[in-house]
Amino acid sequence: xxxxxxxxxxxxxxxxxxxxxxxxxxxxxxxxxxxxxxxxxxxxxxxxxxxxxxxxxxxxxxxxxxxxxxxxxxxxxxxxxxxxxxxxxx
Numbered sequence: 684x685x686x687x688x689x690x691x692x693x694x695x696x697x698x699x700x701x702x703x704x705x706x707x708x709x710x711x712x713x714x715x716x717x718x719x720x721x722x723x724x725x726x727x728x729x730x731x732x733x734x735x736x737x738x739x740x741x742x743x744x745x746x747x748x749x750x751x752x753x754x755x756x757x758x759x760x761x762x763x764x765x766x767x768x769x770x771x772x773x
Contacts, residue, residue: 684708684760688718690725691766697725706764711743712754714764729766738769 685705690698698704704721706714712733719726729739734754741748742765748756758764 686714686758686762686764688714688764689766691768693768694725694728697728698722708758708760711748711756711758714758715754740767740769
């Protein structure tokens with residue numbers, strides 16, 4: 684069963700309008716690399732030197748990866764990865 688990456692509205696133009704993308708389970712770094720290969724413009728917005736940019740928050744099953752294993756966080760079958768870019772203005 685694939686895992687699902689939720690794409691925020693502000694980045695959907697980079698995924699041909701897709702609100703979510705199915706990916707193979709594994710370490711988060713593998714999923715992000717897969718997204719960057721499939722959607723190069725999205726990869727450029729999310730990643731810098733293979734790691735999430737500091738203004739990009741990523742959650743695996745509702746847990747912030749900064750409090751887990753970072754990009755080495757495992758993503759299991761059926762889990763949801765949520766990408767939330769920081770938005771200025773409050």
